[in-house]
Amino acid sequence: xxxxxxxxxxxxxxxxxxxxxxxxxxxxxxxxxxxxxxxxxxxxxxxxxxxxxxxxxxxxxxxxxxxxxxxxxxxxxxxxxxxxxxxxxxxxxxxxxxxxxxxxxxxxxxxxxxxxxxxxxxxxxxxxxxxxxxxxxxxxxxxxxxxxxxxxxxxxxxxxxxxxxxxxxxxxxxxxxxxxxxxxxxxxxxxxxxxxxxxxxxxxxxxxxxxxxxxxxxxxxxxxxxxxxxxxxxxxxxxxxxxxxxxxxxxxxxxxxxxxxxxxxxxxxxxxxxxxxxxxxxxxxxxxxxxxxxxxxxxxxxxxxxxxxxxxxxxxxxxxxxxxxxxxxxxxxxxxxxxxxxxxxx
Ligand code: CO
Numbered sequence: 176x177x178x179x180x181x182x183x184x185x186x187x188x189x190x191x192x193x194x195x196x197x198x199x200x201x202x203x204x205x206x207x208x209x210x211x212x213x214x215x216x217x218x219x220x221x222x223x224x225x226x227x228x229x230x231x232x233x234x235x236x237x238x239x240x241x242x243x244x245x246x247x248x249x250x251x252x253x254x255x256x257x258x259x260x261x262x263x264x265x266x267x268x269x270x271x272x273x274x275x276x277x278x279x280x281x282x283x284x285x286x287x288x289x290x291x292x293x294x295x296x297x298x299x300x301x302x303x304x305x306x307x308x309x310x311x312x313x314x315x316x317x318x319x320x321x322x323x324x325x326x327x328x329x330x331x332x333x334x335x336x337x338x339x340x341x342x343x344x345x346x347x348x349x350x351x352x353x354x355x356x357x358x359x360x361x362x363x364x365x366x367x368x369x370x371x372x373x374x375x376x377x378x379x380x381x382x383x384x385x386x387x388x389x390x391x392x393x394x395x396x397x398x399x400x401x402x403x404x405x406x407x408x409x410x411x412x413x414x415x416x417x418x419x420x421x422x423x424x425x426x427x428x429x430x431x432x433x434x435x436x437x438x439x440x441x442x443x444x445x446x447x448x449x450x451x452x453x454x455x456x457x458x459x460x461x462x463x464x465x466x467x468x469x470x471x472x473x474x475x476x477x478x479x480x481x482x483x484x485x486x487x488x489x490x491x492x493x494x495x496x497x498x499x500x501x502x503x504x505x506x507x508x509x510x511x512x513x514x515x516x517x518x519x520x521x
Contacts, residue, residue, distance in 0.1 A: 176259075177259075177493075177497065177504075177507060177508055177511050177512070178261055178508065178511065178512040178513075179259055179260045179261050179262075179479065179492075179493050179511045179512055180260075180261060180262045180263070180264070180478075180479065180511065180512040180515040180516060180521070181255075181260050181262070181263045181264065181479055181480060181481045181483065181492055181493070182264045182363070182413070182456055182478045182479065182480045182515050182518075182519070183264070183266075183363070183415060183456045183458055183480025183481060183482050183483075184263050184264065184265050184266070184480075184481060184482065184483040184484065184488075185245065185265065185266060185267065185268045185482070185483070185484070185485065186245050186246065186265040186266070186267065186291075186292060186295055186305075187206060187229075187231070187241060187245040187246055187267075187268070187271075188246055188288065188291035188294075188295070189206070189208075189246035189247070190205075190206060190208075191205070191287060191288070191291065192287070193205065194280075194284070195234070198276070198280050200234075200276075201234040201235070202233050202234045203233070203234065204231065204232065204233055204238070204270045204271060205232050206229040206230070206231060206232065206241075207229060207230040207232050208227070208228075208229040209228055209229060209230060209240075223240070223242035226242040226243050226244070226250065227242065227243040227247070228240055228241065228242040228243065229241055229242075231270070233270065238270065241484075241485075242484065244483070244484035245484060246295065248295050248296075248298035248299045248300075248303060249298070251263065251299070251303070251484070252299065252300060252302065252303075254483075254484070254492075255302065255492070258491055258492040258493055258494075259492075259493060260481075260492050260493060261302060261512070262302050262303070262304065262512075262521065263299075263302065263303055263304070263483070264303075264304045264305070264306060264330065264331075264515075264519065264521075265292060265295065265296070265303060265304070265305050265306070266292075266305065266306040266308070266333040266363065266365070267288050267292070267306075267308045267333065269335050269365060269367030269368070271284060271288050271308065272284075272308060272311070272335050272367065273285075273310065274310070274311055274312050274335060274338050274339070274368075275312075275339070278310055278312060278313040278316055281310030281312060281313070281316075282310045282313070282316045282319075282320060284308075284310075285307070285308050285309055285310050285320045285324075286320065286323075288308055289305070289307045289308060289320070289323075289324045289327065289329065290327070292305035292306075292307075292329070293305060293327055293328055293329070296328070304329075304330045304519065304521055305328070305329050305330065306329060306330065306331045306332055306333040306363055307320065307321055307324030307325070307329040307331070307332045307333070308332070308333060308334075309321050309324075309332060309334065309351070311334055311335065311338050311348070311351065312338050312339075314347040314348075314350050314351050317351050317354075318350075318351060318354045321351075321354070321355065321358070321360055322354075322358060322360075325358065325360055330361070330519045330520065330521055331360055331361035331362060331363060331411075331519055332355060332360055332361075332362055332363070333362075333363045333364075333365055334348075334351075334362060334363075334364055334365070335364075335365060335366075335367040335368065336364050336365065336366045336367065336389050336390060336392075336393040336414075337367075337368065337389070337392075337393065342392065342393065342396035342397075342400065343364070343393045343394075343396045343397040343400070343402060344396045344397055344399070344400020344401065344402045344441075349402055349405055349406055352402070352406050352410055352412065353405075353406050353407060353410070355410065355411075356406060356407040356409040356410035356411075357407070357409070359409070359411075359520075361411040361412070361413070361518055361519055361520075362410070362411065362412045362413070363412075363413050363415065364390070364393055364412065364413065364414045364415060365415045366385070366386040366387075366389035366390045366393070366415060366416070366419065367389070368389075369381045369382075369385030369386055369388075369389055370385055370388060370389060370392070371385060372385075379487075382487055383487075386415075386416060386419065387416060387419030387420045388419060388420060389419065390414050390415060390416055390418055390419030390420070390421065391418065391419040391420040391421045391424065393414065394414055394418055394419075394421045394453070395421070395428060395446070397453075398440075398442050398446050398449050399432075399438075399439065399440030399441065399442050399446070400440055400441055400442075401440065401441030401442055401443070403442075403449045403452045403453075404441070404442065404443050408452065410452075411454070411518055412452075412453045412454065413453065413454035413455065413456060413478060413518065414453060414454070414455050414456070415455075415456055415458065415480065415482075416456065416458045416459065416480075416482075417455050417456065417457060417458060417459035417464060417465075417468055418455040418468070421455075422455075422467055422468055422471045422472070423464075423467065425446060425447055425471060428445075428446040428447075429445045429446055429447050432445045432446060433445065450471065450472055450473075450476070451473075451476070453476070454472075454476050454477065454478055454514070454518060455468060455472060455476065455477055455478075456477070456478050456479070456480030457477050457478065457479050457480055457495065457496060457510060458480045458481065458482050458488070458489065459495070460489065460495060461495075462495070462498075462499050462500060462501070465495060465496070465499055465502075466499075466501055469501075469502065469506065474502075474506040474509045474510060475509060475514060476514070477509075477510050477514065478510065478514045478515045478518060479493060479496055479510055479511050479512070479515065481493070493511060496510050496511055497511070
């Protein structure tokens with residue numbers, strides 16, 4: 176039996192205070208809990224038969240349905256047992272970040288949702304761990320909150336991959352990453368607020384096309400902006416969704432770096448030089464893609480992530496790695512748990 180640690184999963188508290196009433200504004204997230212109809216009947220989304228569910232709202236707009244695994248630790252543990260997941264790391268979803276709000280409001284939200292995450296973990300039978308969120312639009316406030324969260328028991332921090340037009344090579348973001356490096360706080364980078372919103376609004380292309388492009392952009396900006404040259408190599412940083420389009424297009428990047436001086440940015444070395452400075456999760460849903468990641472990154476730089484409990488996550492958590500035809504058992508165990516246990520000190 177393989178030990179299994181899932182580093183990429185999300186939570187919502189069952190409820191939280193009315194942020195619109197507290198701060199004003201018409202786009203705050205909240206949950207509209209729905210009466211639970213019989214399985215497969217009524218308004219229960221087909222993918223959540225028999226579970227309590229809620230509509231995630233943004234102001235008065237329906238954002239998407241979610242179900243009780245988000246907020247109920249017992250449901251989560253039951254589904255982890257079903258799939259053979261020993262430990263899971265939970266993080267907020269980007270809709271809770273509030274990066275576009277005044278700093279004090281975002282800091283308030285960070286504390287609110289960070290404390291709520293610890294409440295869920297407290298019911299997790301020592302199998303649930305949490306990543307904090309921070310008000311990334313303000314670096315001092317972010318450093319303050321991430322250190323507070325660490326003292327409360329968070330095992331790392333999740334950040335959105337950009338703040339407005341600022342990429343990962345933004346001086347403030349790099350200052351925050353350096354703070355995390357110095358305090359031994361692992362960082363998980365999650366795409367959000369996807370590019371080309373008007374052209375990706377149909378067919379969930381924001382998730383299937385925008386998110387991988389965002390993550391590629393983040394890794395590239397971190398490399399070419401000199402981020403890895405400037406931030407201490409103690410930094411533990413992991414990018415979501417297998418790094419998006421990054422690994423597949425690394426050859427194109429290296430080629431540009433060698434043949435066009437302006438494509439080098441501030442980086443001292445070609446992009447492929449920096450592969451030992453970061454980790455990727457394995458949420459790629461395809462064995463050939465996983466093989467490419469193992470080949471490019473090495474098996475010690477990949478960690479199992481499911482994106483549970485959402486429909487675009489791995490429906491049977493851990494199966495992609497467990498059934499990978501070209502992975503040795505030793506490497507499967509690295510990906511499924513060992514790398515994550517070392518990365519997050521759990
Ligand atoms: Co996710």
